[in-house]
Amino acid sequence: MENGILKGKKGIIFGALNELSIAWKTALAVHREGAQIVLTNTPVALRFGSVGELAKLCDAALIPADATSVADLEALVDAALEHFGGKFDFVLHSVGMSPNIRKRIPYEDLNYDYFDKTLDISAISFHKLLSVLYKKDALNQGGSVVALTYLAGDRCVSGYSDMSDAKALLQSICRTFGDIYGRHNGVRVNTISQSPTLTSAGQGIEGMESMYEYASRMSPLGNADAQDCADYIVTLFSDYTRKVTMQNLYHDGGFSSMACCPEDLKLKV
Ligand code: NAI
Numbered sequence: 182m183e184n185g186i187l188k189g190k191k192g193i194i195f196g197a198l199n200e201l202s203i204a205w206k207t208a209l210a211v212h213r214e215g216a217q218i219v220l221t222n223t224p225v226a227l228r229f230g231s232v233g234e235l236a237k238l239c240d241a242a243l244i245p246a247d248a249t250s251v252a253d254l255e256a257l258v259d260a261a262l263e264h265f266g267g268k269f270d271f272v273l274h275s276v277g278m279s280p281n282i283r284k285r286i287p288y289e290d291l292n293y294d295y296f297d298k299t300l301d302i303s304a305i306s307f308h309k310l311l312s313v314l315y316k317k318d319a320l321n322q323g324g325s326v327v328a329l330t331y332l333a334g335d336r337c338v339s340g341y342s343d344m345s346d347a348k349a350l351l352q353s354i355c356r357t358f359g360d361i362y363g364r365h366n367g368v369r370v371n372t373i374s375q376s377p378t379l380t381s382a383g384q385g386i387e388g389m390e391s392m393y394e395y396a397s398r399m400s401p402l403g404n405a406d407a408q409d410c411a412d413y414i415v416t417l418f419s420d421y422t423r424k425v426t427m428q429n430l431y432h433d434g435g436f437s438s439m440a441c442c443p444e445d446l447k448l449k450v
Pocket of ligand 1: 377382384
């Protein structure tokens with residue numbers, strides 16, 4: 182699949198860590214469709230990860246930024262404006278991490294310093310990013326910003342712990358900033374609620390493999406994988422979705438509309 186629907190567009194992609202990352206697949210997909218990109222991740226992830234290889238494959242600039250640091254985000258946006266020779270068209274926020282989940286601390290006993298970090302990295306960073314982009318007037322008219330979320334932001338999914346709260350906040354920031362951006366210069370802001378996906382972040386969740394299997398059985402189309410997600414993001418960065426904004430868009434093979442799994446109930450479908 183290659184349609185050149187992003188020809189002439191430019192943007193920043195956060196969160197490519199390794200070949201499994203949703204952002205990694207997205208970088209390759211937007212490059213395939215003709216876009217120019219800047220890749221970013223934390224200085225540590227860039228130093229020790231394989232993102233340099235991805236940058237070569239996509240002919241992309243690589244600029245470090247901790248997404249929780251306003252100073253880093255300002256420097257990143259300035260560098261991107263210089264690199265592209267002016268404003269750009271899209272940004273992907275594919276960033277998330279919970280120290281509480283990493284350390285297997287149960288929800289009823291959260292460490293509150295870690296909870297602050299979860300919210301800062303996984304949600305407030307999105308506000309910081311949108312705010313820096315706005316103040317620097319960095320996005321072209323009709324641009325598009327996408328962040329990744331999960332169903333646990335609107336329904337209870339056992340084991341997703343404080344990431345559920347972070348995702349709920351992320352989705353709310355999307356709506357509130359979407360209103361401001363839409364009126365300002367027609368920039369769209371959306372979240373994609375993605376199927377369980379076997380990435381580094383995904384595999385950190387306890388019970389992820391059984392949730393993955395369960396979701397796959399429940400979803401009429403099966404789970405959406407990272408490549409499917411990348412292709413969906415391409416459409417959201419394109420001009421074909423210019424009136425879609427402030428939405429939480431389910432990209433989950435139909436999972437979120439199902440009440441039970443026909444296979445488990447032994448129903449013939
Ligand atoms: P991943 O582990 O490949 O990506 C997470 C990225 O966040 C990494 O590149 C990491 O370096 C980056 N990151 C962490 N702290 C950061 C910081 N302070 N500043 C900048 N970057 C930072 O995993 P994946 O699955 O590709 O995750 C991407 C997004 O998709 C996350 O928001 C995740 O919550 C979301 N998502 C993942 C699902 C899954 O099952 N894997 C399902 C639904 C949503």
